[in-house]
Amino acid sequence: MQKKKNIAIVGSGLVGSLLAIYLRKQGHGVTVFDRRPDVRTVEFSGRSINLAMSNRGWKALAEAGIEKEIRQLALPLDKRAMHVVDKPVYFQKYGNDGEAIYSISRGVLNRKMIDLAEEAGAVFRFEEKVWDVDMRSAQLFTGESEKSEWKEYQFDLVFGADGAFSRIRHKMQRQSRFNYSQHFIDVGYKELTIPANADGSHKLDNASFHIWPRGEFMLIAMPNLDGSFTCTLFLPFEGKVSFESLQTEEQADDFFERYFPDIKDEISNLKRDFFKNPTSAMVTIKCFPWSYYDKITLVGDSAHAIVPFYGQGMNAGFEDISVLYSKIEKYGDDWESIFEEYQNERKPNADAIAELSYRNFIEMSSKTADPSFLLRKKIEKKFTNKYPEKWIPLYSRVTFSDKSYSEALKIGDWQRQVMDEVMKMPNISEDWDQPEVEEKILELIQKKKPESIS
Amino acid sequence: MQKKKNIAIVGSGLVGSLLAIYLRKQGHGVTVFDRRPDVRTVEFSGRSINLAMSNRGWKALAEAGIEKEIRQLALPLDKRAMHVVDKPVYFQKYGNDGEAIYSISRGVLNRKMIDLAEEAGAVFRFEEKVWDVDMRSAQLFTGESEKSEWKEYQFDLVFGADGAFSRIRHKMQRQSRFNYSQHFIDVGYKELTIPANADGSHKLDNASFHIWPRGEFMLIAMPNLDGSFTCTLFLPFEGKVSFESLQTEEQADDFFERYFPDIKDEISNLKRDFFKNPTSAMVTIKCFPWSYYDKITLVGDSAHAIVPFYGQGMNAGFEDISVLYSKIEKYGDDWESIFEEYQNERKPNADAIAELSYRNFIEMSSKTADPSFLLRKKIEKKFTNKYPEKWIPLYSRVTFSDKSYSEALKIGDWQRQVMDEVMKMPNISEDWDQPEVEEKILELIQKKKPESIS
Structure with missing residues (x-):
């Protein structure tokens, strides 16, 4: 058990609320600040995309002991329904039988998680705006406006869970040698x-x-x-x-x-x-480092905002908490090592899911109606059905496993090279179902695997 | 002649001072703010790298009518002197006879340029810290600290010339759809x-x-x-x-x-x-857009900070002013078009010189002592001496011409491909001086040129 700390979480969104539950179960004092009103008391904003909870999300919820409550809010979706112009609707299964993503309304989920965090003993301070943080001393400063009188809070640790436009990260960004990028799509x-x-x-x-x-x-x-x-x-x-x-x-x-x-x-x-309803923009945000000694660390979108096209934004943020939790178990009261190993392990994975999400933006909008792309998927599907241990599709690795995102990206790139070769086979569009296609894949995957893949 | 405007420049560094001179010569009212003391009154900071003025810099100074004064502060350097371990010093000429870069101390140059801007009628407000800008109204807010009483100034236009950690850009960065990155080298x-x-x-x-x-x-x-x-x-x-x-x-x-x-x-x-002396960090900063309607625009490092390894940071900033000047001549009082065309023309060039500077960081530290790299340079040198119109070396395009940086990058990449082929010739290290090497280059450059190169 860790020594009790007085911990601030800035941001009462999904990742902040989950972290509050975790830390309360560890026995820490937890105060959650949010500049916005309590989402339980206001109508939700009309600028949300429904969430798709998948394996990584469920795992983190289970570790916090709240999976069962959340399951009740979710509808399983086991397939895509494609509405292509002038064709009947057709369906693409996401994975194997029993594998599904789960549709949840962001508002419904967030309200529930704040309830659960409060039940666990976290204190929420809504409509209290954090304007500054002293990184060395873990002091927070809040107030009506940037120029008003500020109230000062002393904590032991501060977590920035305040989203893509994080105020905590904003302060870290003024350090020398802090790498940062924000890139909006058009x-x-x-x-x-x-x-x-x-x-x-x-x-x-x-x-x-x-x-x-x-x-x-x-x-x-x-x-x-x-x-x-x-x-x-x-x-x-x-x-x-x-x-x-x-x-x-x-x-x-x-x-x-x-x-x-x-x-x-x-x-x-x-x-x-x-x-x-507002027209909203989408951004990829990358930064490093995420932590400052044993005082401050970033979680979720504040560390790694991604475009929503892989349905992994929340899942990646929840997985941050899983990883933090495993480091807490490993290092106990050594918060500097917890934060250090957390950021070093998560950063390449955050970059990988950012890349995959951006690629899916291209894929979902343009390629899902492209015959050659659909043929690829069909060939892959057939092969993976026959040899499930030899070929786990990229989507399944990301969505239905908790293997690292960076491994998924690496193996996905290698699978694409294999399929590039397969698609060069003569008459592939007619012969895709023939045994020589399968043999070709078997031969290709025998030949070369990316490094560090068993 | 343009209608007189009341113009603020934030930052009294090299680019800010040059812009002040230009705009005063156009008859505008110019106030230059700087949060630091007047560099003419204090010892310079001990954290500077000497500047290398080259063609683009001189051109912009000439257009402002101050080239002659600045020439007196500069020493021409026509070659590199290489001090390799256990070898006598050897020399590499930069270009053709008469071509040189010019060493100038940053402090000496900056003091002189502020003198010249004051003589031209610009008003300097040193030790006055700009904390905020209202982008729609071009109002500036200054004060002792972020939280002190602020003084308010109304301008027609505001230029952000306040360097890599620009406050003006910092404000623009909070807009939606503003792309931004800062990347520090190790x-x-x-x-x-x-x-x-x-x-x-x-x-x-x-x-x-x-x-x-x-x-x-x-x-x-x-x-x-x-x-x-x-x-x-x-x-x-x-x-x-x-x-x-x-x-x-x-x-x-x-x-x-x-x-x-x-x-x-x-x-x-x-x-x-x-x-x-302090240990200083080096950063590449990219952003877009640089302008806000007809109110605000960024120039120099605030728009495109680069690592110093091509000696082009100041030159690129001065070239911004050249380009602005040409757009002023083209569009007169239509400042929105001036800013729009300025940023669209400059952005790809700023990205190109950022890339070239980063590459030179690798090249200068590791490759300048590498025999195979030196052999390449020797072969290129011989060829360009014989066929100066067929092969302008990348360094000369960047340093001794005012053709665009993005063209230089593109042609440079193509030249590298050509040299990659040449270096694959058998016994190239012995036979580099033989006629077949020259013939090979002639053959290769005949075959393929990058698009948009005549």
């Missing part, structure tokens, strides 16, 4: 809603992640417990078909009529919500 | 001095840029007008031979004795200065 997103049927049932299959891929843009929909779907439209900010080009209700209506005729009429208050 | 530097001989003459050849390459680290020396040399030691922060490993005067003394025996005794107060 695509924004907007939340829309498909309400439940009158009887509370879902209007679309509720065990599917629905995608309407349209090349440069796409619509997705994920089910909620109440029968509704949270939809997200991903669309370039500027250009021929873009948020900028949709300025009037008529233009928005025409856009949906043209590109999403099968679902347009199911979206509630389409024209109103399109202009009422 | 090598630091420290300034040292070789004083003049008793008669005021230089202790080393004063028309050379002196380099002591030692693989992972190196020492350089550049002459000053007063007979002294400003030396810079580049050394990893951590590792076997590093700043971290040199903790005592004895260790520092042993280090110089072992690696720089030929020059050690000429460095004044070596042991004292080594510990008195």
